[in-house]
Amino acid sequence: MTQETVTITDNRTGKSIECPIKTGTEGPAVIDCHTLYQELGLFTLDPAFVTTASCESKITFIDGDKGILLYRGYPIEQLAKQSSYPEVCYLLLYGELPTAKQMEAFTQNICQHTLLHEGLVHFYKGFRHDAHPMAMLVGVVGALSGYYPDAMDISQPEHCNTSAIRLIAKMPTIAANIHKYLVGQAYVYPRNDISYVGNFMQMMFSVPSEPYQFNETANKALEVMLILHADHEQNASTSTVRLAGSSQAHPFSCVAGGIATLWGPAHGGANEAVIRMLQEIKTPKNIPEYIRRFKDKEDATRLMGFGHRVYKNYDPRAKIIRGICHDLLQEMGATDQALFEVAMELERIALSDDYFIERKLYPNVDFYSGLILKALDIPLNMFTVIFAVARSVGWVAQWTEMIQDTHLKIGRPRQLYTGYQRRDYVPVSKRK
DSSP: OOOOEEEEEOTTTOOEEEEEEEOOSSSOOEEOOTTHHHHHSOOOOOGGGTTOOOOOOSSEEEETTTTEEEETTEEHHHHHHHOOHHHHHHHHHHSSOOOHHHHHHHHHHHHTTOSOOHHHHHHGGGSOTTOOHHHHHHHHHHHGGGTOGGGOOTTSHHHHHHHHHHHHHHHHHHHHHHHHHHHTOOOOOOOTTSOHHHHHHHHHHOBTTBOOOOOHHHHHHHHHHHHHTSOOSSOHHHHHHHHHHTTTOOHHHHHHHHHHHHTSTTTTTHHHHHHHHHHHHOSGGGHHHHHHHHHOTTOOOOOTTBOOSSOSSOOHHHHHHHHHHHHHHHHHOOTTHHHHHHHHHHHHHHTTOHHHHHTTOOBOHHHHHHHHHHHTTOOGGGHHHHHHHHHHHHHHHHHHHHHTOTTOOOOOOOOOOOSOOOOOOOOGGGOO
């Protein structure tokens, strides 16, 4: 069978090379141009890697034009409706859905690692009382390797698996402790007799002086959110984890790098920005003026929670979470009713306004996840932390896949240099 190729010609010299076209199981084919520099002395320039595949992966597939998201081949719609977050973790880590026996063993393994080393718990006291939760999360996750040195050899598969399990198990405990520290309440230890999400909620919101009342609708809403955010292909934070991991760094430090990247408002902070936008609008009657300003090219007003870098169709995650969001608001009632009235009216307009429809500016997952987290009484500055809890399995799954690649090389992007040409040093006494 003849392999398809693309001919690349250097018009300066007339020299040409044949670059093979590689086809995956889904999505567009790619041009393998790794010999471009060797043969022609050229690099490719692709700012923000818009058209560059940085790796081969079997974990997540996105078709932005058709609005498709698959985890290991399974549609996100099926997983969100029928699966659980721990089962999705197993799927992302190991490539297949578990049997009942495998799921039981995996769940027990997670439960064995939910506690934090007490020395690490004392680490929280080093932060100011008003520290940003993401700053604390970066620090605590980065410090994990200092407290669990027994599984640090990334050449040993069992060490890598132990670290992955620890990260998934401890992230809710770490996040909940951050919240408790900042509100001045006692830490709540994890319970291994309840679900992963139920345990997270009770660590976040229970107090020692009274029993915690579980709300199944709230738990379901958060679980679906975790599933939808578990992985999303080679986004900025995942690419950071992979690049850091290519140096053979330990996964805890690599994930800390991913968390730092997620902290950026253009990445994980979008759902927080949605709530701030709704608070700025204040009331439904102000929406037309806000939209008018957004449509005005001379105005810097931004509409947060609409459209997506990858999805040029309706974000499939938004379709799922929209129904969950409406159910949650209806059952729990809105403590900030005006905010949710603004959100629902903005949603109605966006789904019916030709301006939005023509530009495919549909509400995205951040629009609804922000509303859900607000309805759950999670503080605004904790929104991105919740995102990080969800994405931790995706990061460690991507890291594991990369570290198992027998052709792994340390990442080393090149550049187009536009600075000064060579110049000679002049002693300070002779400079004018």
